[in-house]
Amino acid sequence: MDTTQLGLAKGKWVVANCGRFPSEKNCRLVIMAPAEQRADLVEAAATHAVASHGHENTPELRRELGEFLETIEI
Ligand SMILES: [Zn+2]
Incomplete structure (x- = not known):
């Protein structure tokens, strides 16, 4: 992926990749x-999970999302 196209720092x-x-x-x-x-x-991911996937907005959801995030270096 050529991330320069996105102008990211x-x-x-x-x-978060759904x-x-x-x-x-x-x-x-x-x-x-x-x-x-x-x-x-x-x-933002919690908002999406609740709005689009019917998850309950709980601390547990946020904890799970936190574990699911990937870190990349660009
Ligand atoms: Zn989604």
């Missing part, structure tokens, strides 16, 4: 944030 990024979760909707949403904004990413 170099450094560590955290990625396509890695089996779902009936075949959702392929990807959300990214700089590593220092990990909390914002968990928040």
Whole structure:
């Protein structure tokens, strides 16, 4: 992937890739944030999981999402 097309700052990024979760909707949403904004990413991913996948908005959901995030270096 040529990330320069996205104009992203170099450094560590955290990625939530919904396509890695089996779902009936075949959702392929990807959300990214700089590593220092990990909390914002968990928040956005939780919002998506609740709105689109019917999860309950609980601390448990956020904990699971936190474990699911991948860290990449660009
Ligand atoms: Zn999704």
